[in-house]
Amino acid sequence: MSGETISLDRTGSDDGGVAERRAERIAAAPVVLEARDVHKTFHIPDQKIQSFKERAVHPFRRQHFRELRALNGISLEIRKGEFFGIVGRNGSGKSTLLKILASIYAADSGRIRMAGTMAPFIELGVGFNPDVTARENVILNGVMMGLTPDQARERLDAVFAFAELENFKELQLKNYSSGMVVRLAFAVMVQADTDILLIDEVLAVGDASFQQKCADVFHGMRDSGKTVVLVTHDMAAVETYCDRAMMIHDGDVIAEGDPDEVARSYYRINFEEAAANPEAVAMSEDALNAADASIDAHTELVEAELLDEAGDPISNVEQGSPLRFRALLEAREELRNPVFSFLCSSRNGTHVFGFRRTLTHDEDEFTVVAPGQRVELNGTVANPLAPGKYVLSCWISRDAERGEVAFQAVGLAAFMVYGGGQPLGLVEVEAEVEAHTIEGDRA
Amino acid sequence: MSPEAAAATPELEVVHGPRAIGGGRRRFVDLLLLTATSNFRKAFFGTALGYAWSLIRPLLLFGVLLVVFTRILRVGSGIENYPMFLLFNIVFFSFFQETTNVATTAVVAQEGVVRKTQFPRLVIPLSIVLTGLFNLGMNLIAVLAFMLAFGIEPMWSWLLFPLVLLPVMVILTTSVSIALSALYVRRRDVGIIWSVMSMALFYGSAVLIPLTYATGIVRDLMLINPLVPLFVQAHKWMIDPDAPGLLTVADGWWHLLPAALIFVGVAIWSLWFFNREAPRIAEEL
Numbered sequence: 229m230s231g232e233t234i235s236l237d238r239t240g241s242d243d244g245g246v247a248e249r250r251a252e253r254i255a256a257a258p259v260v261l262e263a264r265d266v267h268k269t270f271h272i273p274d275q276k277i278q279s280f281k282e283r284a285v286h287p288f289r290r291q292h293f294r295e296l297r298a299l300n301g302i303s304l305e306i307r308k309g310e311f312f313g314i315v316g317r318n319g320s321g322k323s324t325l326l327k328i329l330a331s332i333y334a335a336d337s338g339r340i341r342m343a344g345t346m347a348p349f350i351e352l353g354v355g356f357n358p359d360v361t362a363r364e365n366v367i368l369n370g371v372m373m374g375l376t377p378d379q380a381r382e383r384l385d386a387v388f389a390f391a392e393l394e395n396f397k398e399l400q401l402k403n404y405s406s407g408m409v410v411r412l413a414f415a416v417m418v419q420a421d422t423d424i425l426l427i428d429e430v431l432a433v434g435d436a437s438f439q440q441k442c443a444d445v446f447h448g449m450r451d452s453g454k455t456v457v458l459v460t461h462d463m464a465a466v467e468t469y470c471d472r473a474m475m476i477h478d479g480d481v482i483a484e485g486d487p488d489e490v491a492r493s494y495y496r497i498n499f500e501e502a503a504a505n506p507e508a509v510a511m512s513e514d515a516l517n518a519a520d521a522s523i524d525a526h527t528e529l530v531e532a533e534l535l536d537e538a539g540d541p542i543s544n545v546e547q548g549s550p551l552r553f554r555a556l557l558e559a560r561e562e563l564r565n566p567v568f569s570f571l572c573s574s575r576n577g578t579h580v581f582g583f584r585r586t587l588t589h590d591e592d593e594f595t596v597v598a599p600g601q602r603v604e605l606n607g608t609v610a611n612p613l614a615p616g617k618y619v620l621s622c623w624i625s626r627d628a629e630r631g632e633v634a635f636q637a638v639g640l641a642a643f644m645v646y647g648g649g650q651p652l653g654l655v656e657v658e659a660e661v662e663a664h665t666i667e668g669d670r671a
Numbered sequence: 672m673s674p675e676a677a678a679a680t681p682e683l684e685v686v687h688g689p690r691a692i693g694g695g696r697r698r699f700v701d702l703l704l705l706t707a708t709s710n711f712r713k714a715f716f717g718t719a720l721g722y723a724w725s726l727i728r729p730l731l732l733f734g735v736l737l738v739v740f741t742r743i744l745r746v747g748s749g750i751e752n753y754p755m756f757l758l759f760n761i762v763f764f765s766f767f768q769e770t771t772n773v774a775t776t777a778v779v780a781q782e783g784v785v786r787k788t789q790f791p792r793l794v795i796p797l798s799i800v801l802t803g804l805f806n807l808g809m810n811l812i813a814v815l816a817f818m819l820a821f822g823i824e825p826m827w828s829w830l831l832f833p834l835v836l837l838p839v840m841v842i843l844t845t846s847v848s849i850a851l852s853a854l855y856v857r858r859r860d861v862g863i864i865w866s867v868m869s870m871a872l873f874y875g876s877a878v879l880i881p882l883t884y885a886t887g888i889v890r891d892l893m894l895i896n897p898l899v900p901l902f903v904q905a906h907k908w909m910i911d912p913d914a915p916g917l918l919t920v921a922d923g924w925w926h927l928l929p930a931a932l933i934f935v936g937v938a939i940w941s942l943w944f945f946n947r948e949a950p951r952i953a954e955e956l
Contacts, residue, residue, distance in 0.1 A: 279858050279860035280860050280864065283858075329686075330788075331688050331689050331789035332786065332789060332953050333688070333953055333954060334951065335688060340685070340686040341683040348787065348789075350786075350787045351786075351787065353787050354787060354788065355783055355784040355786070355787035356784070357709075357784055358783065359713055360709045360712075364705070364709045364712075368702070368705050368709070371698065371701045371702055371705055372698075372702065374694075374695075374698060376701065377701055377705060
């Protein structure tokens, strides 16, 4: 396998069939980690009785428990050499699942089976004891992974070299900075050389060089055929590393399979829920109000909404899917020759694009909207917007007295565009651009 | 994947989740020894006086109690080799007292390990017992030197200490330690309650004065305490061969039955309790 050309980016357009070969190899590999119908419920006391004293003082108080169903029958199968992502919002149950796979929590029911050795990396740690030296912690951890103490000692130098902490071996861990602890923990995990790695949320921490190191390690793991289960919020990581992914929501698997698809459903759920929370609603209203500019209040907005394909109102739009909207205006005064200028701006006020429309009318006819009459605006707009927050507004102008024009701006919708990747601008465009070396032109 | 590589893949095995024991016997023993040695090293290399501290404490206690019982209360004056009786008992009891008190908070103190790894939970309190044993061994060497210097002739019955007294004490200490360490996860005032109770046991275990000084109901009550027979027998085997033995003091073996039942009951219950609690410890923390 080492002789193979390695594609650094799975999503790269031309990787010479490496991705296909990898997919075939994994499909033919045996299952090394399997979960069948795993259930887990936490009983969270409303008021925890922490001591015998409290028990004695309130002998008859019944302890009330709130049931938190963390996992409702999760099943999964992971093959040897597979890089498997588990995503979900906070509290979705994904970390609980990982802890059950790692034998830290006990499942209420269901079965876990595993082949080979396993190393967990949970909450940025591998289970260190702060009161003993780094050296002893590393040895203890090695033994925990199934090494003999002698093997663990032989591994010491490699671990400290990887962590770049050779000069701090004899320091008690409590005297380490948090960054040093994470580096050491990561080094221990990387050097553990187990068949299966269970990793919970690691990419988002550390300085740039540590993150680069993580990235290199993950590429290395992929290439060397390690089986990795990665729990993360970072969809870029899922899209880059994972062969397959699963999304857990409220303890259920709601998407499984292609990492890009799973990442999209993650964004969808994430933004739908974010939009439903009162803070987000208030923010949208602020943004809309800011878009209103009443120089000449001649029109009133009756209603305006963004719609999905089925015609149901939505507040967020998936990247690339067209913006459908409908708005109803009512004229307060007579509008002569009104022009409707639509403007899409980013939240910081930059105009991204716009277009103008006049009332549909017969030729040679004045367009006049009588006071009290309503105007409906609706249609579909191509959506080149990069993920982010935007406001759609409409400027209505009319011919005023003495040949002047009067304007009024109305905010129609504040919305969010969701999608993966890190945008490099406000719009995404089709780009057929290549970069390649030129044969025989070396200096 | 080549057929050889596929064949090299281990079979799927059922994962049982967190447990008191588990992950193989060799791993369990290795983890136990490593944890105990690092506890020991931490205790003795962390402070300026190091190991001396673990001896100074019982010695100071011994000095104070010796003055109280021989100069002020004058109880000790009538007992053969009283200072050595007192010193030996204090060191022996300290093993029980310190180990159980340290073990109480041990699982919670090792939170980082428990919450992030499939560390066999029982290793934690057991390692504390093992560290206590190292400590007791070191202290007993010093006590032995004192005893010889004090003029006590070496006796064959000393051999019964490692063969009988120590194993019984270790079983009792281990049982209490593992039960307390699991109980403390749920109820945090166990630590305070036990520090008071273990102090009460110090006065109720015939550590300071031989049991023969107690009579009637007091003696019968004290005999319920499973620690008492150990100290009665230690007096005879270690210090004074002429001191009355357990059966004489108890006035019939049936008086020893409650202590024996408590001993066995605590041992069985604590193992059952710890085993029951072990899978949920990480969640309760």
